[in-house]
Amino acid sequence: MLMKCVDIFKSFKVGRRKVEVLKGCSIAVDESETVVLFGESGCGKTTLARVILMLVKPDTGKVLFKGREVKPTREFRRRVQYIPQNPNEALNPRWRIYDSIAEPLRVHSLVETRKEEFDAVAAIAEKVGLKEEHLHRKPSELSGGELQRAVIARALILEPEFIVCDEPTSMLDVSVQAAILRMLMDIQRKTGVSYLFITHDLGLAMAIADRMYVMNGGRVIRELRREELQGLSTESLIRCELPRA
Incomplete structure (x- = not known):
């Protein structure tokens, strides 16, 4: 696996409150693969990406590149x-x-x-x-x-x-x-x-994804292969609903 993050937690202080943005997120991207991180605005997608890029340090969890823990x-x-x-x-x-x-x-x-x-x-x-x-x-x-x-x-x-x-x-x-x-x-x-x-564009995701991870509320709630994306809507993805056969 080329890039992998494991059980990432990340929180930020907002005033006196501590807001948990990422809650145990794990994703992976293989060589020559296009993986989509899908979700509505505010679900934590960009924060997870910034952790992967080592622009933001996670509270806990690991980011691996080619099997080695990442250092910037x-x-x-x-x-x-x-x-x-x-x-x-x-x-x-x-x-x-x-x-x-x-x-x-x-x-x-x-x-x-x-x-x-x-x-x-x-x-x-x-x-x-x-x-x-x-x-x-x-x-x-x-x-x-x-x-x-x-x-x-x-x-x-x-x-x-x-x-x-x-x-x-x-x-x-x-x-x-x-x-x-x-x-x-x-x-x-x-x-x-x-x-x-x-x-957050499902049409774009369907057009390019080899695999897709769906995020909601700071969590990765499901993983789907390309062939599993057809017939799904944003609502069904976020609610973890599968289309009827």
Whole structure:
């Protein structure tokens, strides 16, 4: 198993109260697999993802990557990437898109010359459908779909093995959503990267999931394979109701 979290508990202080957000959550993602973490807003999906990414430390429980307990090392940060819902979270508004995409290469010292850097950025930009002219613009000069492609390029340039996609198409028009999803699935076929998709959109989940975990009230309440998703509604999933035969 590539990525696994076991019995994760997490609470936050809200004023004088302690609010338990995650209550014993366990999920796993295998190599070259697309797993969907599904649930309504406020159920704990994003918090669980942040724990997996080691952006938030769990109260108890373990996160394992390739069978080893995760520590937030530089190597882990390289192998595991994040695509946020809002691309502006990942892009410096003052930088050219080129520099935002190239920054991970610089941070991890993966290129030695400007030509190597340019060639790497140009190659990944072409892979995600960005033109060279886009690279010289700032985020405010791109459309929503172009921005999300830039964020995806920034994540992919490190050749990660695992990417958490936190509702990466929810802010886009339907036609642009479909194009971005097709691109991500094509990249997975070519590279073998694994995805954890966070969404409350059941239609999207049915379209991309190899497996799906359903969350409700801070708990993972069920796990479903792709073939088990047809005919289900959001209500039946949250209530753990199966369709009648």
